[in-house]
Structures are given as C-alpha cells and as structure tokens.
Amino acid sequence: xxxxxxxxxxxxxxxxxxxxxxxxxxxxxxxxxxxxxxxxxxxxxxxxxxxxxxxxxxxxxxxxxxxxxxxxxxxxxxxxxxxxxxxxxxxxxxxxxxxxxxxxxxxxxxxxxxxxxxxxxxxxxxxxxxxxxxxxxxxxxxxxxxxxxxxxxxxxxxxxxxxxxxxxxxxxxxxxxxxxxxxxxxxxxxxxxxxxxxxxxxxxxxxxxxxxxxxxxxxxxxxxxxxxxxxxxxxxxxxxxxxxxxxxxxxxxxxxxxxxxxxxxxxxxxxxxxxxxxxxxxxxxxxxxxxxxxxxxxxxxxxxxxxxxxxx
Amino acid sequence: xxxxxxxxxxxxxxxxxxxxxxxxxxxxxxxxxxxxxxxxxxxxxxxxxxxxxxxxxxxxxxxxxxxxxxxxxxxxxxxxxxxxxxxxxxxxxxxxxxxxxxxxxxxxxxxxxxxxxxxxxxxxxxxxxxxxxxxxxxxxxxxxxxxxxxxxxxxxxxxxxxxxxxxxxxxxxxxxxxxxxxxxxxxxxxxxxxxxxxxxxxxxxxxxxxxxxxxxxxxxxxxxxxxxxxxxxxxxxxxxxxxxxxxxxxxxxxxxxxxxxxxxxxxxxxxxxxxxxxxxxxxxxxxxxxxxxxxxxxxxxxxxxxxxxxxxxxxxxxxxxxxxxxxxxxxxxxxxxxx
Amino acid sequence: xxxxxxxxxxxxxxxxxxxxxxxxxxxxxxxxxxxxxxxxxxxxxxxxxxxxxxxxxxxxxxxxxxxxxxxxxxxxxxxxxxxxxxxxxxxxxxxxxxxxxxxxxxxxxxxxxxxxxxxxxxxxxxxxxxxxxxxxxxxxxxxxxxxxxxxxxxxxxxxxxxxxxxxxxxxxxxxxxxxxxxxxxxxxxxxxxxxxxxxxxxxxxxxxxxxxxxxxxxxxxxxxxxxxxxxxxxxxxxxxxxxxxxxxxxxxxxxxxxxxxxxxxxxxxxxxxxxxxxxxxxxxxxxxxxxxxxxxxxxxxxxxxxxxxxxxxxxxxxxxxxxx
Ligand SMILES: Nc1ncnc2c1ncn2[C@@H]1O[C@H](COP(=O)(O)OP(=O)(O)O)[C@@H](O)[C@H]1O
Ligand code: SF4
Ligand SMILES: [Mg+2]
Numbered sequence: 025x026x027x028x029x030x031x032x033x034x035x036x037x038x039x040x041x042x043x044x045x046x047x048x049x050x051x052x053x054x055x056x057x058x059x060x061x062x063x064x065x066x067x068x069x070x071x072x073x074x075x076x077x078x079x080x081x082x083x084x085x086x087x088x089x090x091x092x093x094x095x096x097x098x099x100x101x102x103x104x105x106x107x108x109x110x111x112x113x114x115x116x117x118x119x120x121x122x123x124x125x126x127x128x129x130x131x132x133x134x135x136x137x138x139x140x141x142x143x144x145x146x147x148x149x150x151x152x153x154x155x156x157x158x159x160x161x162x163x164x165x166x167x168x169x170x171x172x173x174x175x176x177x178x179x180x181x182x183x184x185x186x187x188x189x190x191x192x193x194x195x196x197x198x199x200x201x202x203x204x205x206x207x208x209x210x211x212x213x214x215x216x217x218x219x220x221x222x223x224x225x226x227x228x229x230x231x232x233x234x235x236x237x238x239x240x241x242x243x244x245x246x247x248x249x250x251x252x253x254x255x256x257x258x259x260x261x262x263x264x265x266x267x268x269x270x271x272x273x274x275x276x277x278x279x280x281x282x283x284x285x286x287x288x289x290x291x292x293x294x295x296x297x298x299x300x301x302x303x304x305x306x307x308x309x310x311x312x313x314x315x316x317x318x319x320x321x322x323x324x325x326x327x328x329x330x331x332x333x334x335x336x
Numbered sequence: 337x338x339x340x341x342x343x344x345x346x347x348x349x350x351x352x353x354x355x356x357x358x359x360x361x362x363x364x365x366x367x368x369x370x371x372x373x374x375x376x377x378x379x380x381x382x383x384x385x386x387x388x389x390x391x392x393x394x395x396x397x398x399x400x401x402x403x404x405x406x407x408x409x410x411x412x413x414x415x416x417x418x419x420x421x422x423x424x425x426x427x428x429x430x431x432x433x434x435x436x437x438x439x440x441x442x443x444x445x446x447x448x449x450x451x452x453x454x455x456x457x458x459x460x461x462x463x464x465x466x467x468x469x470x471x472x473x474x475x476x477x478x479x480x481x482x483x484x485x486x487x488x489x490x491x492x493x494x495x496x497x498x499x500x501x502x503x504x505x506x507x508x509x510x511x512x513x514x515x516x517x518x519x520x521x522x523x524x525x526x527x528x529x530x531x532x533x534x535x536x537x538x539x540x541x542x543x544x545x546x547x548x549x550x551x552x553x554x555x556x557x558x559x560x561x562x563x564x565x566x567x568x569x570x571x572x573x574x575x576x577x578x579x580x581x582x583x584x585x586x587x588x589x590x591x592x593x594x595x596x597x598x599x600x601x602x603x604x605x606x607x608x609x610x611x612x613x614x615x616x617x618x619x620x621x622x623x624x625x626x627x628x629x630x631x632x633x634x635x636x637x638x639x640x641x642x643x644x645x646x647x648x649x650x651x652x653x654x655x656x657x658x659x660x661x662x663x664x665x666x667x668x669x670x671x672x673x674x675x
Numbered sequence: 676x677x678x679x680x681x682x683x684x685x686x687x688x689x690x691x692x693x694x695x696x697x698x699x700x701x702x703x704x705x706x707x708x709x710x711x712x713x714x715x716x717x718x719x720x721x722x723x724x725x726x727x728x729x730x731x732x733x734x735x736x737x738x739x740x741x742x743x744x745x746x747x748x749x750x751x752x753x754x755x756x757x758x759x760x761x762x763x764x765x766x767x768x769x770x771x772x773x774x775x776x777x778x779x780x781x782x783x784x785x786x787x788x789x790x791x792x793x794x795x796x797x798x799x800x801x802x803x804x805x806x807x808x809x810x811x812x813x814x815x816x817x818x819x820x821x822x823x824x825x826x827x828x829x830x831x832x833x834x835x836x837x838x839x840x841x842x843x844x845x846x847x848x849x850x851x852x853x854x855x856x857x858x859x860x861x862x863x864x865x866x867x868x869x870x871x872x873x874x875x876x877x878x879x880x881x882x883x884x885x886x887x888x889x890x891x892x893x894x895x896x897x898x899x900x901x902x903x904x905x906x907x908x909x910x911x912x913x914x915x916x917x918x919x920x921x922x923x924x925x926x927x928x929x930x931x932x933x934x935x936x937x938x939x940x941x942x943x944x945x946x947x948x949x950x951x952x953x954x955x956x957x958x959x960x961x962x963x964x965x966x967x968x969x970x971x972x973x974x975x976x977x978x979x980x981x982x983x984x985x986x987x988x989x990x991x992x993x994x995x996x997x998x999x
Contacts (some may be wrong), residue, residue, distance in 0.1 A: 173689065173695040176982075179936040179974045182955055186971055190707055266821055270941055273823060274956055288827070292945075297827060298835045308824035313740040317817035393903045424906030432904075437897040440915050441995055452905040485994040655820075 050247035054254060061324050070320030077314055081132040088126035092282035096123050109302050116302035119294045127282045129307045134283040135314055138195070138268040142202035143260030149203060150210025151246075151253045157211065158218025159241050168211070175208040181270060188276040195278040198271055202264045210256040217249050251329055258325060262318040269311050284311045338409040340509050341390065341542040342366040346383050346403035348394070357611040359385040361565035367509070367558070372535050372542045374552030376587065377562035380608045383545045384433060390543070392420050407509070409635070413527045426456045429502035431512040431531070433545075438498055447481040449501045456505055471500035475530060492523035499530065506538075508561075513545045528555060546608035548651070549576065549584075550591040561587065564608050564619040567638065571645030580647035580655040582624050585662040600663045605672025618650070625671035626651060626658055633660050683987065690983050695747070697975050702746050705968055706739075724741070755969035760961055763895060765969045768954070773973060774854060776950030779867065780935060783874040788848045790875075792924065796917045798883065799890025810883060818880035823941035830945060833869060839947025841866050843947030870946040877938060878931060885927050889920040922993050929985030936974045 025207060061067040090096055096117055109116045115124035157168040184201040191197055221227065221244070230240050271277055272285025273292065284307035290296075296303040359382040367373045375383050388394045390405055392412065404411045407428065412420055426667055439448055446468060453464050469479045475496040484492060490559035495515060502510055512531060516524035532555050535542050540673070544556060552559055553576045556623045561569040561584045569581040579585050586604040604621040609615050617632040626630065631650055638648040651658070661667055735742075749755070754766035798807040834842035841847065846862050857863045893899070894915045902912045942953030947953070951970050958966035990996040 154816060169687075170696075172694070174700075174934065175695045177697055177975055177979045178700075179933075179978050181937045181940050182952070182971050182974050185955065185959055186701075186967060188705060189962075189967075190704060231867070262819070264833050269821065270823060270937070274940065274944060275960070288824070292827070297831050301831065303829060304831065306820075308685075312824055313819055315821055316816075316819055319815075323815065388900070391904045421906045421908070422897050422903055426906065430901065430904045432897065434900055438901045440898045440902070440919065442918055442993065443915070451907065451911070455905060455907050455911075487995045 045298050047242050047246060050250060052249075054250045056285065057251075058254075060328060061321070064324035064327065066320040067324035069148075070317040070324070073313060073317035074321065077132050077136065080129055081136045084129050084133055088123075088129040090123040090126040092127055092130040093122065095120060102295070108300075115306050116300065118290060118303055119296070119300075124287075124303055124306055127287055128284070128310055130282045131284040131287060131307065131310065132314075134195070134268070135265050135311075138199055138202070138283075139261035139265040139314075139318070142199045142206065142264030142268075143257045145199070145203040146206030146260050146264075147210050147253050150207035150256065151214050151249065153207065153211040154214025155218055155241055155246060155249070158215040159222060159237070159245060165215075169215070172208045172211055175204070180205040180267070181274075184267075184271055185274060185276050188271070193276055193278050195281055198268050198276075198278065199264070201271075202267050206256075206260050206263060210253070210260075213252060213256070214249050217252055218245055221245050221248050254282070255322065255325055255329060258318060260323040262315050262322065265311070265316055265318075273307045284308075337369065339366040339406070340369050340371075340402075340408060341543065342406040342409075343386070343622055344404040344406065346386070346389065346405060347401040348382070348389055349360040349399060349401045350385075350395075351397040355612045358565055358614065359611055360389070361611075361614075362403070363560075363562070363565070363567050364403075365553075365560045365567060365570060367541055367543060367669045367672065369541055370539045372532075372544065372557055373558040373560065374556030375543060375545045375560050375562060376547065376549055376552045377540065378547055378587075378604075378608055380611075381562045382611070383547075383562055384513050387511050387543070387545055390509075390511055391424060391428055395451075400639050406568075422456065425435065425452050425502075425507065426505045427507055428509045428511065428648050429505070431498050431502045431515045433508065433514040433517050436491060436494065436518055439494065441486055444483050444485055445489070445497050445626065449497075449504055452501060453502055467504060471503055472497075474503070474534070475500045491519050495519060495523075495527050496530065499527075499534070503534065507540075509541045509543065510535075511536075511543045511545070514547070515544075516546075516551075549587040551598040552576070564614055564646070565603045565611055566619065568620065568649070570638070571642070574645050578655070578658065580652050581620075581649050582640050582649070582658055582662070583620050584621075585658060586668065589662060589668070600665055605668060617640070618648075623671060625662070625667045626654075627671075679990065682990070686983065686986060690979060693979060694976070698747055698750050698972070699743075701971065702743055705964060717761050727829065750972060755972075756965045757965050759963045760865075761909065761963075761966075765965045768966060769951070769973050772949065772951040772954045773977075774971070775948065776939060776952065777864070778854075778857065779870055779874065779942070779948055779950060780939060782867065783871045784878060784932075784935075786871075787875050787878035788882055788924075788928065791879040792886050792917070792921065794879075796890050796913070796920060797882040799887040799894065799920065800913055802891060802894065802917065807887070811887065814880040814883045817876050818884070820845060822873055822877040822901025822938050823945060826870070826942055826945040829869055829873060840869050843945070845948055870942050870948060873943060874938065878935075881927060881931050885924055886917075886920055888911055889923050890916060893919045922989075924994060925989045927986055929982045932981040932985075933978050936978065 061071070096112070105117060105119055115128065117123055118127075153168050153172075157165045180201075184198075184205070185195060187201060188197060225246055230244050235244070268277070268283060269285030269288070272283050273289045275289055275293075277283060277286045277289065279286070287307040288304065288311075291300070291303040291307070294303075296301075343366065344364050346360050346363045346636060350357040351358055361382075363382070363386065365373065365375075372463070372595065375386065377383055379515065384396065385394070388398070389400055390407075390412075394400070403413075405413050407423070408547075412423065415423075449468050449471075450464055453459060453467070459467070468482065472479050472482060477493060477496055481489070481493070484491065486497075488533045489497060502512075515531065516527050519527065528551060531542070531544070534540060546552060553573075557576040558572055559570070560567050561575065561581065563583045569575055569579065575584065576588055579588055583604075586602075589602040590604060592601065601614045604623055608617060615632065617630075617634055618624070618627070618636050621627040621632040628650075634650070636648045636650045638646050639652065640646045641652055647655075649655075737745075746977050753766050753769075755769065757763075758768060761768060794810060798804075798810040801807050830842060833840050843866075845866050846852075846857065846860065847866075896916075896919070899912060899916060902915055907915075936952060939950065940956065942948065943950045943953040944956060951973060955967055955970035955974075958970060959963070
C-alpha cells in the first residue's frame, strides 16, 4: 500500500549479511509480490481511494484552510456558527464555528496514524506470540494460548472505555488498547500456521543442519507466515480506524486531536442530526470510504492468498 | 424381449475452461435382463460419466449431446425430470465409487436408507424398518449398527451399507461404479463376491464399472472395454478369452490371471489422451505397440469379429499374432519409449 | 459420553480460569482509579472522622489481599454493592439493563441467523447466479460499513426527516413496562425497528457469507450425487446440503456474539436504548464505579457463556466430533 520502492531503498541501506537482513529481504519480497494485487479491480479502487487519503493527510496543511480547532469569523469578527456549506466554509461550520472541511482534512492524519500504528503493533505482537507459541509448544504455548483465551473473553469496547476513563484519554492509549484487542486473532491464526509448517521437511533439514531455534523460527518459518501477517496488517488498519472512531464517538477519544469519530461525537452531542447534516455526513462518509477502501484491498489480498475464494 | 438397458451412440460432453471434453463419444451397448455387464477401462475413459448419465446425475457442466439411453425401451435422456426422478433408485440404483463419502455424514445410515424408501413408496414405518433390517442381514451387517453414523463404519461396512441401500427398493438395474476402490484387497473380494451372490440369487441386471480386467473376467458375462470415450471391444466372455483389440490385450496383461499366477504383470505405459482434443485416427495409437502410420490417420470402426463380439482395430486379422507378441513385456516397454 | 463429560469439565475449568483472570485484571484496574470512591461523592465538608468511618465501612482500610478476596467473592455471587447515584442494588440495575439489551439483541440475532442462513445457503447453492453475486456484493459492503454511522444515517432519514419512526428509546414515555407487557406491545416493536434493522444489516452478513462459502464446499461432496440418484426432491437435497453447511456456523455464532457488545454499545447510545452498554457509558461519565465494573463484568460473562455454549453445541450438531 505504501511506496514499495521507498521501503526498499530504506532497507538496502541497513542490509548486512545476517539473519536480520535475510528476514528483511523476505519482507521485501512479500511487499514486491503485492504488485499482483493490481490485477484485481477491487484492489485498484481501494488503492486509489487510499492514495487519495494518504495525499490528503500529507498535504493537510496546504489543503485545509483552517486549523483543526480554529474558529472561523465573518468579516465583522462574528463567529460563523452552524453555517451551511458556503464558498468560505466548503462543508459548513460546527456549532462552535469551526470549519468542517478543515477538520475532515486533519482527521485523515489521525485515521492513517491510528490505522497504521495499531495494525503494525498488533500484527508484530500477534505474529511473535503465534510464532513462539506454535514453534515451542509445551508450557510456552500453554501460557500464551491461555492469555489469548483471556483476551478473547474481554469485550473490547467496554473494557477500553473503562481503561480510558481511569487513565487520561489520549491517542496513544487508544492505539495501545486497539493493539491489545487486535493481537489475539493474529496470534491464533499464525500459531496454527506455524504448527503445520513445523512438520515440513525444510524445517527438519534446517534442524539436521544444526540451525538453532531462533534461526529456524525467523529464517525458515517466519518468512512463510508473512503473507498471512500482511493480511492481518490490512485487517488491522481497518479495525483500528473503526475502533478509534467508535471510542471517540462514545466520548472516549483524545480531546486534543480532531478525528472523524470526535467530529461525529461533537455533532451527535450538539444534536446536529436534526439541524446540521453537513456536520454529520462528511466525517461519517470519510470514515466509511476509508474503511471500505482498506476492505477492498484486504479482500483482493485474501483472494490472492486463498484462490478458492476467488470464484465469487 | 426388450433390453433392460440399451445405450445407443451416446455422446456426453463436459464444458471445461480448456474447451469441451468429449468424455463419451459414440458409445453403444446393451444389457439384457439378468445379465452382468462389465464396463472396463483405465481411469479417465468416461466410465463414471456413463454411470452418471444412466442415473441422470451428470454435473451441471455435463450434458448428453447426442444418442439415447433406453431403459426398458424408454429413452430416459429426454424424460421429464419429475418422471425420471421417480424412476431413480426404484428402477435404477447405484453403488458408488465413493462409499467413503457416499453417505451424508450428519445423518444416520438408517435415516439415509429410509429416505430412499420414503421418496418412492408409502410403506408404513414398521415395514420400512423390517426391509432395512432384512437388507442389513443380507449384506452381513448387524442391525444394531443401523442407528450409527457413517463415520462409525469401516470402509468395507460402508460399502456393504451402500449395497443394502441400493437393493432396498428391489431395482431392476444396479449400476456399481468401482465399488471396491479404496478398500483393502480382502475386503474388495468380499464386496465383489457379495455383489455377485446378490446378482445370481436375485437375478439382478447389473452394470459393473471397473478398471480391473481380472474383476470383470471373474464376475461378468458380458464386457465392454472403453478407451478414451469409446468402446473398443465388446462381447461375451470371449473378449478376454480371445481378445482382439491391443488395448484389451494390454489390460489383460496388467492384471493377475487366475489360471496363470506366475505371469508377469505389465502395465500399459503412458496415459489416456485428453478428451478435449483427442488424437486423430485410432485414439490408442500413441500407446499401441502395433500402431502404423495408417492408424494415426484413420479411425478404425467397431466391426464384428465373431457373432456378438466386436472390436475397433485396423488389424483384427492379425489378432492372433498380436496376442502372442503382447505376452512379451519388451514390446510394451518399447512402445512406451516411442511415445 | 465419558469423553464428552471430561471435555465439558475441562472446558468449564478453562471458563472459570478465564473469568478469574478477567476479574483480577478488573480489580487491578479499579485499584488504579483516580482517588478512592470516598473522594468522589462524599461531601467535602464531611469531617475526616466521618470519611474514616465510611472507609472502614467499605473495608477500604483492609489489607489489599483481603479486599481482593472479598472482591472475587462478591463478583462470583453477583453482589455488586450499591450504586453511588441510583438508589438500588447494582445487581438489580444489571438485571434490568441486561433484559433491555436482550430485548434488542435477541430478536435481531435470531433474524440475522435464520434469514442469513437461508439467504447464504441459497446463494451458495445457486452458484454464479445473479442472486448469488448481488447477495455477496451487498453483504461484503454492509459487513465493512461502520454500523454506527449507518445508525446515524437511518436516524436522520427515518426519524428526523421523514418522521416515520421514533428517534430513540425502547418505549414511549409512559409506555408499557415489564418484560411481558413490553414484548406484546406494538410500541416496543416500533421502537425496535430502526436499531434492530441496523443491527441485522450488520450481523446478517456473517451467516450469509459463511453459509455461502461452506455451501460451495459441500456442493462438491459425493454424497449429494447419491441423494440425487436416490430420486429425492430437490428441496430435500438442499436440506441435506444446508445441514452440512451449517456446521461452521455454530463456531461463527460464538465469534459473532463475542463481538456483539462492540456494536451494541454504539447502537444503544445512538438510539437511546436503555441497555447495559448505555448504562456503562453513563456510569463512566458519572464515575459510578460499582455500576461500571458490574456492567463490564456482565458483558464479559455473557461473551464467555455464549462461547462456551457454542463449543458444546458443535459437538452436538456434528456427529463426527469425538472427545477422546
Ligand atoms: N465434471 C467434469 N467436468 C469436466 N470434465 C470432467 C468432469 N467429470 C469428468 N470429466 C472428464 O471426463 C473424462 C471421463 O471421466 P470419468 O467418466 O470420471 O472417467 P472414469 O470413470 O472412466 O475414470 C475425464 O477425462 C475427466 O477428466
Ligand atoms: S488401430 Fe492401430 S493403433 Fe489402434 S489399436 Fe489397432 S493397431 Fe493399435
Ligand atoms: Mg470413475
């Protein structure tokens, strides 16, 4: 999804001979394979939409006429409250006179950050746990899998709300909580994959050749679960953004940032559903479009991994 | 008297990604009442396709392109679906290739036999039960096992239950498609003997499909040898006593002979051709040790070599010579290398 | 049967273990509460003496391990104490809110599962048809749409613009009360339409997509040929296939109910449905911790219980499952 070439040059600088570099190469190979995605129409639509979001996020300061919390005034220095879309305020204003369009643009940054960080964090955690659990088995597996059982027993949204109300609401905490919610599925899926990989001849061969556990795990097994991990990154982006929006909408978001969920919360609290559709629709539609674009990419990638799905 | 089953110039095609596969390409044969016909040929020759067509269960991409399947004189290919549905199992039953997966795993065996009865006749429950128990006894299964689920049966038991299910409505014709595939050798023998016994006792008309020439030789009184969608040799017991077609010779060599257990088994090198784009001329030519340039050019017709015995080869007059030569494994090996 | 009993016992032990872990996590969390409960609602002009007496009363001066044991015992006995603000034992409040939430979830889930199964089975059976393609496309779309925005949208359109349906609540003011009166009252059903539809529109996609794909898998089975050869009517064959395709649904229902409270909290807020999710949000806003922790605990329990039931059910509907 991101620029493959950029990642490649970046990694080539740190390339060394050694397990880490070779693992990095496996990551790159998988990223390069993503080009195949362009054969899927749904992926093209999804990637195009995603590119738009990324560009908007990068160039937010140029695109947004106002700051995320900036109040807009008329020439007479009167606050423009609840104005319908106009030339000055493309998508109208909020009850506090803030520009909806600008908030929307700034919100894309939060969405991307939350999505990416929570997805990468949860997949990293989940993949590691799955790898260790599946590979070592025994008590390590027992402990890690009982931990996943516990994680699966906790209803996420209620739990996150409690934690946030105990601590202070902040974007970092939200991301941490989302990671806490997302790792469990990845861990289970990766574990079962590792269980079947473990019995493959190439693992015996590596063992016979005297490779240590870590080497087998990260050089021989991990590269084979990467495609699955990638899938969960995509799913994680989608779920992460959705969960942040949900938490924010419920009033547990970081009040210092302007996310789409927080916009919806403010609009909902102010009763904008009755009075100011222009305040409600943009963040809701942006959120839907974002989630949908990731979903389309995910779907195509899933089909790529599992050809049986392909025959819709 | 009219034949129980008469297949006339049957053509069946499957739509595939690579084009139409002509799985059955002009096949004719007939089975009279009480006869036991063996349809033999390697895997992929179109045998199961014929069985499916006879039962009207071709998959959606398969269709009868031409020809007739007459059951007691009526062409069932063009029968209204509802009418054909009534005939199935009551008139024509199937012992399938896949006894392993032939039963629905989430219903008991009894339920599945019972539903076959209920679909066709209105017997009271007690009579149904009695009939099922009777059949279980006939195939040698304990009646306590009736309420078992299929996975609780061994492979051989499942196949016996299948035979019981096939007999439940006392059908006129029983089609057995490779009924012993996937079973171990001893069980295979038991199953075949049981089918044979039922056939003899009940005077059943049977169509047995197999790739094993020895099974046909032992059980059947009529044989049709199929290769690449066509019947290449057809007749009574003389088909394997005095085989005329080189493919039949090859098949006879590939399976143990009851009279001559010392004989070396030789399998025919190579595999049947693609039916999407079958070779021109004789379809067996690429693998035939006696093929000539003429063979790969002109399609040999099925001609009578003796009353009730026909074969499709250009050199039927040299059949005796071929029979002798084919006993030499070397000649097959060389044909394999040439191909 | 012996094996099954052992399996149930093992599974129960795991359930108890998970509940215990969750309780411990919750205890830790609520220990971290800013200040202690006394500071939240005891009048600031209470004398230190009175505060001390209150603390003694609540056992807040006991050693932490004693507090922990008491906490576990109380939770296990559903003794959640008094609400800080409402004049009722928390357990009573919980019972009422769970009932209200069930009044929304249960009808929606039943419809989703039944209807979703039928639609998904038909879609899978008629592979490649227009029906299948449009069903799959719609389901994928609904599956990924954020349901709370869908909720806001339908509220805007049907309640505020068209004024066809009430904008929220479970019954009108002064409407029916009590469980049985409610479910026979038209008023309740009218209020249920919007949140129910939104919930169904999301939850139904799972069974549809799942049934469709497992039906495709079942369609390749040999036993279907035999059923056809037996001359069974088409309808009966579809029933066989569906019965087989249903097996993975049981596992999925556990997943579905596990994630249910996610969307449920949002819908209860949007539609002002007085259920347990809304209660939790309110309790957190009011710093009413006994209610908040009870609500979290109850939601976890329901999630776990449904998972447990689904696990056992799987063995019942699939005769091939053994517990050796
Ligand atoms: N459903 C199908 N779709 C396409 N081709 C098929 C199908 N079933 C069978 N075939 C093809 O038809 C030919 C005959 O198959 P079959 O009747 O099963 O042979 P046999 O039973 O003799 O092994 C084979 O080449 C096979 O690949
Ligand atoms: S016609 Fe020719 S190729 Fe065909 S079987 Fe006879 S000899 Fe062999
Ligand atoms: Mg076959």
